[in-house]
Amino acid sequence: MAVTFTPDQQATIDARGSSILVSAAAGSGKTAVLVERIIQMVSDGEHPVDIDRLLVVTFTNAAAAQMRERITQALSARVDDNPGNAHLLKQLTLIHNAQITTIDSFCLYIIRNHFDEIDLDPDFRVADDGEIKLLMQDVLAQMLEDYFTEGREDFLACVEYFAPTGKEKRLEEQILGLYEFAMSYPWPGEWLELHKEDYAVSPENLEECRWVGLLEDYVRTMLAEAGDSLDQARMLCEEADGPYMYLDTLEADKNTIDRLASADSLQELYERFSVLSFGRISSKKDDSVLPEKREKAREIRNSVKDLLNGLAKKYFYASPQAQAERMAACAPYVSCLLSLTDDFRMRLDAKKREKNLMDFHDMEHMALQILTEKREDGVYPTAAAREMREYYAEIMIDEYQDSNLVQEYLLKSISGEEDGKFNRFMVGDVKQSIYKFRLARPELFMEKFDSYGKGEGKERRIDLKQNFRSRRQVTDSVNACFSVLMGRDLGGVEYDEDAALYPGAVFPEPEGEEEDVYRTEVLLTMSEEDGLEDREREALAIAGKIRRIVGTLPVVDKESGELRPAGYGDIVILLRTTAGWDEVFKKVLEKSGIPVYITSKTGYFAATEVQTILNFLKVLSNPLQDIPLFGVLKSDAAGFTDEDIACMKAEMEGEGRRLFTCLTSYTEKGSREELCEKARRFCSMLERFRRYVAYMPIHQLIEQFLKETGYLYTISALPGGEQRRANVEMLLSRAENFEKTSYFGLFHFIRYMEQVEKYNIDYGEANIQDENADTVRIMSIHKSKGLEFPVCFVAGLSKKFNMQDTSKPVIMDMDYGIALDFVDIESRVKGNTLKKSVLSGKLRRDSLGEELRVLYVAMTRPQEKLILTGSCKDEEKVRRMLENGEDYERAGGRLGFIPRSEAASYLDWLLPAWAVCGQEVTLLSGSDLLQENMEEEQGREYLRQRLRTFEREASEEKQEEVEKLRLLREHMESVYPHENLKNLYTKTTVSELKKAGMEEAAEEAYHLFEEKEIVPYLPRFVREEEAVSGTARGSAYHKALEIFPFERLAQEKGAGPADREKVKELLNQMTETGALSREFRAAVNPDKIARFLESDLAARMAGAAVKKKLHKEQPFVLGLPASMLNPGFPQEETVLIQGIIDVYLEEEDGLVVADYKTDSVTHAQELVNRYQVQLDYYALALEQLTGRRVKEKIIYSFALAEEVMLGAAGGPYLK
Known part of the structure; x- marks a missing residue:
């Protein structure tokens, strides 16, 4: 089409x-x-x-x-x-x-x-960020060492200015920051040279500086806003019931503003602001004046006074001459700092050329x-x-x-x-x-x-201008907010008819909906003493809303174009920053039964398994580091307890303060032999690995650590094991990548990873989730750019903006150069320079404009429905702001520049914008949310009780209402017509069917997951002689018999009890060749294998092996009508059953199915009860696969040392 x-x-x-x-x-x-x-x-x-x-x-x-x-x-x-x-x-x-x-x-x-x-x-070669950061650190350190050695006075004075004693890192931070900023200019060396003279000003040429014009324009803008506010107050006073007695004072204030605005120079502005004063407002009382209007007029005037006093305090606290002199005093340090940065740039370029990387x-x-x-x-x-x-x-x-x-x-x-x-x-x-x-x-x-x-x-x-992504409700909300908030002065563009969104897509509408289900919603949670943090409370509100959306809100299906109920995968939660928020939201949502997928680039270095391995590498490099050593000892890789470490520290207190000293001393002088042995094993391993460092690449060193300690197996068995394992594999990958850089060795790898972490080059935890699964996604707004989602929550609207850059010691601007504080080196008195105040204010406004555009990106992601959420501490203030939208409007419907430029969060913008456009806002208390999140069945039970009460009390006249109530009850109590299929899975395992058979008496549905048989790997240096778990033992015996050479058994006519040593030797050979792991070998008792080899089953298996009729570990997939599993399931439904048959052998008159069991039992009947169903399915599968009859089903019990014969099919679901 x-x-x-x-x-x-x-x-x-x-x-x-x-x-x-x-x-x-x-x-x-x-x-x-x-x-x-x-x-x-x-x-x-x-x-x-x-x-x-x-x-x-x-x-x-x-x-x-x-x-x-x-x-x-x-x-x-x-x-x-x-x-x-x-x-x-x-x-x-x-x-x-x-x-x-x-x-x-x-x-x-x-x-x-x-x-x-x-x-x-x-x-x-193109270097990665970690290598470049490492190289920058090395070049900078060498450069500063050269300068310190040379001892130039201008350099030493610069160090004292920017980094007084003990704070030398500050100078490094300034140089690196300036370097990164200059590199965004086409000719960075030219930019650095151009601005060396930024502070070389005099009282005579201060007015000529370009940034002074920036200040004058800003002051005039603020004065115009103040004048508009006073006009609003004057109109209020002129109303019939307004505070007319304030008019003279307001008129005088307006004249003051006009006089300030007419100043032609910085000097005039200073002179007029320095004598700024305000008259006393009239105290006359008149009952005809509405108190609300009197209070409002006073409030407006006070805000204007605060604004003007704030301008005077920030920009006009000293004369232009004094400002120029203060800046001139800083000039040598500015020039020196920029020269250092340029020298660093050239040295770094030379080093990169030398290493042939970029x-x-x-x-x-x-x-x-x-x-x-x-x-x-x-x-x-x-x-x-x-x-x-x-x-x-x-x-x-x-x-x-x-x-x-x-x-x-x-x-x-x-x-x-x-x-x-x-x-x-x-x-x-x-x-x-x-x-x-x-x-x-x-x-x-x-x-x-x-x-x-x-x-x-x-x-x-x-x-x-036409938007083909979103419903009209979304575009209307976006236009309503940003026509009030965004302008050339804040946001960079006028949000006029050319910038507005016009719906271009045609969406199908749901039938029978009385309310607008797609209207934009605002949910604000109120802070209270409920034991919850604001973000937890907000997450609860979102969880409740998601539960109401899923399965009910109609959304357009991408494939068919028709409406369908929304699923979890249609929903996204957008956050300005995910750090500190996404995990809280994930925890709350998952607790509410909502699946969550996090798209994040943080958290990798905080992962315990990553920290443990990096700590071990740090200990290898320098074992005297207490914190990394403590982390390794406490980890699952070493297995020391708090008590162990405290005991070593207490007993070895006289040996030294270092933890490593206490550890090594305890190996010889400790009082607890068990702990001494554990310490000796760890120290031995540490010494061995320190030898490995000399010749082993980093990634192999990590692999060896994982192998010798079994740490990878340990973390895989912990909750979130798959994620932990992926994180370790990512670290191995990073180690291999490091070895391709111009650096090598353990010391530099540790530095490399420290730089990566320091500069927030965080990889995010290894991603093991399916982004396309039916889960709610949580991501940053930046990550969402260019994407679209049916339902979008924009959350965390009350989080404060990050304005830390505006208070940094050095502020950079591509057009106006750099600005810094004034510091008197002798007295250590510090203060702002005028240029620093001006560029700090500009940076704040630029940052606010960026935040406004970020909000625009977030609000334009949804296709169907937009929900905005945040929290508030002052409910009355919020209600008051929402009820007084006219207070925020200005000419053209735009919110005034002052309230927009003073915002500290998205909520500070959106509340007045919602007031202007009439957006409905829902305020939720913590108790509301907790009540809403109660178990659903409790709510149902309450409704049932109420229905019964209504029915008992109903009279003949209320029969119609009673009938409605009965219909409601029928709807509540209705049963899904295919309820019996909800536990029917398309695929299951024999193990689970066996389990289902054993649990039939409890009428529990079977679960479709297979319990993996894993032998736990214990660290070599802490391995103890302890009993092997039943599951592990079973795996070991199965593996040994899978690879056992039954053909040799037939040739030797049986092993016999006297040949136990021969069996042991055979098992050892299997281990040496790698066919049988050492862990499995340790779990297998040669005596029990020898007794099995005496059995009739073993003899039959040997005979079949010679004829190539012995089959071991045979996997299968079997399709059965669902009714065979349960008569309640329909005949036409099919279930796939998968499993692995331990062993079967072909004989002349049929097949023999056998299974080995290591269960600790005392009677054969216990095994029959447990495994009859399992072997019945094995037999059924073999008969379908081979077309031959299974004549015998045998279990060999290693605990009983005997064969157990099973009868005809006896599985509880095989009717």
């Missing part, structure tokens, strides 16, 4: 001969449009373009792969329609080499093809070096860039709002715009620019958004 595009989409597809900016709103189908544009260009009848002459740059590898796949599918469809079209067939060949790629991969492509132009060894910063800068030449009068394309200009027909950039300045110069250099060939196609949505932490520059998008015309032209803008 052909896709029908909207006029704007079609215009985007058809536009040629222009550079185009597509402002594509959330859910507007930009990917489909981009793919169709490519297909149209490739298949154009008059001017076709080869697919490999299009450069398509996407944001992620996944997006690039998806784009390539969709283009390939579209091309294949065209070829199917035109099988003789040679050009289209050629495109299917070229698609594999087409440049549909990320910017990093494209840069790598440029470098590999032009490495000689920058004198680069072509055998370079990182992602290098990719971009090397590619830029190949494509551009920086001169005093501008940036010019190189011959390589001009060659690419000629080659590429169009440069297509997806997610353009997330580009940085380096990427902009790169792609501009190979476009033909400077030569009159307008061939850039940029698509994105500035409202979804949420990668400020990656130094994205959304202003690049906005510059073109403002300058490109909407009509025809060489630079053209097209807006895609």
Whole structure:
């Protein structure tokens, strides 16, 4: 079925001969449009373009792969329609080499093809983040050591300024932070050099600094807001019952604001703010004035006074001359810090060249070096860039709002715009620019958004406003909130008719629904003394809502397009940050019976099994580290208890304070022999592993640790064993990757992992869950970008914004340079500089704009239903804010800049926005939630009792109501017509059927999981002589007899009791060859094997073995009518039964099925009762598989040393 595009989409597809900016709103189908544009260009009848002459740059590898796949599918469809079209067939060949790629991969492509132009060894390697962090630390440490050795006064003064004694790490942090920031600039060395003089100001030229204009603009904005607030108060006073006596004071306040706003310079602003004062408000009383209006007017005036006093305190606490002098005093330290950073950059570059490796910063800068030449009068394309200009027909950039300045110069250099060939196609949505932490520059998008015309032209803008993702209820909620909250001043774009979402998809509507089931809901939990944390309370609210949604809310099925009840897999919970939230939510939801899948990149290094192995490696490197040693001793790998460690420390107190000293001393002088032996075994292992370190690679060292201690088996048996095992395997993989880096050895591996952890290069726990399973997903908002979900919870709305960057010692801005605090080295007095205050305020506003865009991304993910959740501590304040929406409105319906810029959480924005747009908000108490989460059956029982009461009390006149109640009861008590099938599984095991037979008296349904037979692996240095478990023993005997050479038994005419040593020797040979593990060998008693070999069954097996008629460990799958398992199941249903037959032998007159049992029993009948059903199914399976009759079923009991013959079928379900 052909896709029908909207006029704007079609215009985007058809536009040629222009550079185009597509402002594509959330859910507007930009990917489909981009793919169709490519297909149209490739298949154009008059001017076709080869697919490999299009450069398509996407944001992620996944997006690039998806784009390539969709283009390939579209091309294949065209070829199917035109099988003789040679050009289209050629495109299917070229698609594999087409440049549909990320910017990093494209840069790598440029470098590999032009490495000689920058004198680069072509055998370079791209380092991972961990290796680069390690290299940076080494280079920085060496650089600082060199400077300290040289002892230059300017450097030592800089150290004293930024890192007083004992805090040298602070200087390292400043250098590394500046380096990372500068690397987002096309020419980082130039940027660092440019801003060395940032603080070299004088009172005379302070006004000329660009950032002063930033301050003046901000102050005027705030003064205008304050004036608007006073106008609102004055209108209130002029109402019939308003506080008219305040008018004169408010008029004077307005004049004060006007006088401040008319200041023409920083000096005038200082002079006027420094004498700021407010008159006393009238105390006149008049009963005709409403108290509420009097209080409201006073509240507005007080907020204006606080605002103006706050501006004076933050920016105008000192004269411009004093500010300039304070900044000038900082100038040498600024210059020195930037020089150190630039020196570090050059040293790091040299070291990377020496090691022939590069990182992602290098990719971009090397590619830029190949494509551009920086001169005093501008940036010019190189011959390589001009060659690419000629080659590429169009440069297509997806997610353009997330580009940085380096990427902009790169792609501009190979476009033909400077030569009159307008061939850039940029698509994105500035409202979804949420990668400020990656130094994205959304202003690049906005510059073109403002300058490109909407009509025809060489630079053209097209807006895609229709949303094809979400129901009208979702888009209405988004528009209602962001038309109030988002503007050019906060968020970067005006949320007007061009930015709003317009529903474009047609959704089927459910029949018979009286209320709007898709309306956006807001759930706020109230803090109270209920023993719950806010996030637990919120999770309970979400759990309750999920239970009401699943199975009842109709959602559109992707395959059929029809409505169906929502499942868990249709629901996602989005969080601003998952750290500290996802595990709490997961725990609460799972406790409520809701399956959960977490998409997270945190938690790996906190996993116990990872910590244990890393601690062991640290102890190998230096055993005198108490904390890592304690962690290893306490772990399951070593098995020491708190009491053990305390005993060693107490008894060896005189030997030294170190734990390792106490441990080694205790091996010789300890009072508890058992503990002495345990300590000796551990120390012996430690010494052995310290020898391994000299020649064994890290990953092999870890593998050896797992092997000798059995730690992998131990953690696999713990709760969450599969996850734990996957985490260890991931660590092994990381160790192997480390060995491919330029570093090697245990010491550097430990440093490598410490750097990875320190810089939050966390891998997330190894993922063993199926993301597509029917589970509720929890993920970060950033992770959800580009995705869509039928039902979406946006949670944690009351969490405070992270504004830590605004209070850092050094603040960086790409346009305005750096700013720092003033420090008097002698007195250690510290204070803000004016520039630091200005850039700190700008950074806060930029961060708030980013947070607003993050919220927009979150609220535009749902297809069907949006639910917003948070918590509140002051219920009355919330109710008051919701009831006074008119207080927040301003001209054009926009919330004022002041309340928007002072927000500390999403809730601070959304409450007034909801008040303005009339959104209904549900407030939930902890007791409500706990009551709601009570067991469902308790609620049912209560309703049943109430129904019985109503029926008893009903009179003849109430007969109609009674009948309704009876119908309600019938509905409640109705039984699913196929209730008997709910315990019917399509596949089961013989073991479970056996178990079901044994449990029939208790009328319990059987469960479909097989109990694995595992021999527990004990650490070699703590292994004790202890009884082997029954399950382990059974596995050992089965394995021994599976590989036992029965042909030799026939030749030797039986082993006999005198040949016990021969059996023992045979078992030992099996172990030495690896056929039988040492653990299994230890569990097998040669005497019992010898007695078995005397039996008639063993003789028959030996005879069959010679004739090749002996079959061991035979797996099978058997299909049976369900009614054979239970007469209550229908005949037409089929159940698959799987199992493994220990042994069967073919004889002339039929088959013999046998099974070995090691159960500790005293009578043969116990085995008959336990295993009759199991062998009945074995027999049935063999008869179906072979077509031959099973004549005998035998159990050999090692406990009784005898054969037990079973009779005819006796399984309880085989009727």
